Amino acid sequence: MRKVTVLYTKIENFFFENKGNMEFLGFFRISIGVMVLLHFLSIISDFDNFFSSQSIVPQDIMAVFHPSWLLTFSKITSFFESVGVAEIAVIFMTKTLFITLCCTIIIGFYSRISAFLLLILQVALLKGSSFFIYGVDFFTSMSLFYLILLPSDAHFSVLRFLFKTKVREVNFMPVKRMFQIHISMAYFFSGFDKLLGYNWRNGESIWKAINLPYANRDFNFDFSWMADYSSVLIFIGWSTIVIEMLYPIFVWIPKTQKTWMVLTISMHLGIALVLNLYYFSAIMIIWNLTNFYFEKESAPVKLPVFKRWFYKKASPASI
Known part of the structure; x- marks a missing residue:
């Protein structure tokens, strides 16, 4: 029984003992934000060829390879077109929103909310165009998920600077x-x-x-x-x-x-x-x-x- 107790204590300490430093939070947030931004900028000139109605692979063909419940960019575009917003305007707003969310993550301004919104947008773009994705896109989704879970703004962030918030024991x-x-x-x-x-x-x-x-x-x-x-x-x-x-x-x-x-x-x-x-x-x-x-x-x-x-x-x- 004592051995079980000792083992349980070791496992508990392994997962919950608050040690190390918080510098990794700032490093992870900034580096992932910069990487995702640069990756997006590298394909922004070919955005229409990947995700628009004029994409290289027609959207109705790609729709066969993902479930109907999945939120995709083509569905978002169709929704806005039904209320009178042209596809070109939706594409412009998407590009602007994607870049803005990356920048807010980099500077540390409500990074969790930004990562959550960016994850939804990234999934809508890439999962709906599965022919064009590869390993880095999956790891980008996982990285944004970890940014949601981690208190990324707790270290080296604009949010702390603006509101003079103290570092809480997280x-x-x-x-x-x-x-x-x-x-x-x-x-x-x-x-x-x-x-x-x-x-x-x-x-x-x-x-x-x-x-x-x-x-x-x-x-x-x-x-x-x-x-x-x-x-x-x-x-x-x-x-x-x-x-x-x-x-x-x-x-x-x-x-x-x-x-x-x-x-x-x-x-x-x-x-x-x-x-x-x-x-x-x-x-x-x-x-x-x-x-x-x-x-x-x-x-x-x-x-x-x-x-x-x-x-x-x-x-x-x-x-």
Whole structure:
């Protein structure tokens, strides 16, 4: 019975003991806001080709691949058109709203509300146009969801500056632990899925990836020599499997945490440079840094002698 009690206490402390610092809140909010904004701006010139009634793939065809209850941009457009608002006006308002919500998240002005509205808008845009989405869009949705759960405005935000609000004792650890477990499981099952097949174990997947028609277009690295050194492809394939599958173990151990983060971030930098998946790599690097870089508590700031004397003598009202 005592062992059960001790185990329960450890689990409770793991999820609810308020430790670490709040800097990750500001980092996650700002970096995700900037990343989502840049991603949207990168496709804004092709917005009509993806989401309007004149899209490359007709909306009625894409409607076959999502449930009827799902809120999509085409339904939003149809609703506004029924009350006399033209599609071009709806598109302009959507672009403006998307950019505005990203900016309010970045500066920390009611970030939870902004993330909630942006999540609805993002789902309406992308889930209704499923032919054009890929991994980064799913992780963007999840990131906005975590911004809703976390008290993101509690650190380095305009909201605190404007209203001079004090930092409340908010226990963010349950959400952060859920976030950490989430990324750990994501990496493990990604690596496990690669292990089940033979394409990653024999390096075939690496060879196919670096020779995709849309890959390696920015830097044009010469990988032709790898055809004569298949062992390099096998090594890269197995390295990816090992890094991902062992992530839930070594990233939690303080002595190996930094090493495994460097390996994981290096893997994503390689994906960005070779496969040109910049936004996917960026969001995964943000997730890694958010969850495991800010683990140590912030050291107290040492004030100069004069300031220490001043704050000691001054009353709270005078300050």
